Amino acid sequence: MQSLIRDTLQKIGKKYATDKCAYRFKGLTYLHIYDLYFRWKRWKINPISLLELGVKSGASLKMWRDYFGKKAWIAGVDKNPACKKIKALGNTIHIYTGLQDDRKFLNKMLKIEEEFDIIIDDASHFQKETLRSFQILWEYVVSDGIYAIEDIKKMNEIILPLVKYLDKRKDMKFLHLFPQLCIIGKV
Numbered sequence: 001m002q003s004l005i006r007d008t009l010q011k012i013g014k015k016y017a018t019d020k021c022a023y024r025f026k027g028l029t030y031l032h033i034y035d036l037y038f039r040w041k042r043w044k045i046n047p048i049s050l051l052e053l054g055v056k057s058g059a060s061l062k063m064w065r066d067y068f069g070k071k072a073w074i075a076g077v078d079k080n081p082a083c084k085k086i087k088a089l090g091n092t093i094h095i096y097t098g099l100q101d102d103r104k105f106l107n108k109m110l111k112i113e114e115e116f117d118i119i120i121d122d123a124s125h126f127q128k129e130t131l132r133s134f135q136i137l138w139e140y141v142v143s144d145g146i147y148a149i150e151d152i153k154k155m156n157e158i159i160l161p162l163v164k165y166l167d168k169r170k171d172m173k174f175l176h177l178f179p180q181l182c183i184i185g186k187v
């Protein structure tokens, strides 16, 4: 039987040296897991729109562009203004400078970006920022979209408040946990 685990995204991640390539659990990286959830979206008729909180060198944004294709609309948010100067992003990757949980800043960005098929939080990894960003941005995830939170140090600090929040809204399709990674699907 063919394995569901494929190296497609891992190979692209390695090319750009994003730290998402690091092995987290027995032979698997975040990228093997993401590929399970995202591979179906590569063939969408409408180009994918993806937001990543935390840009650093732009490695993962370039990886998403190669994975989803040149028509994918990719946005990155980082508090470091130097990220705006990253080279070779092409014209489908857009960088916004600001704090991941600054509602005013995010609302301004959302006027341009409108909605996302995928949001990935790889920014501060602190509880307060992570939860605040989620509460602002979940609204902007499309139906059947995905919100992923990386590098969760203390699962109970993030997951319990998240489930409480989502339970009230009734628009969570699934919440899957992996070591340090949470993937939430929207109804």
Ligand SMILES: C[S@@+](CC[C@H](N)C(=O)[O-])C[C@H]1O[C@@H](n2cnc3c(N)ncnc32)[C@H](O)[C@@H]1O
Binding pocket: 018, 019, 020, 052, 053, 054, 055, 056, 057, 058, 059, 060, 061, 077, 078, 079, 080, 098, 099, 100, 101, 122, 123, 124, 125, 129
């Ligand atoms: C782990 S790095 C991102 C790596 C990148 N996603 C990748 O995989 O190649 C985290 C980034 O988040 C940014 N960051 C940290 N706290 C932030 C915050 N509160 N708001 C926005 N960006 C933040 C840092 O400046 C840093 O560039």
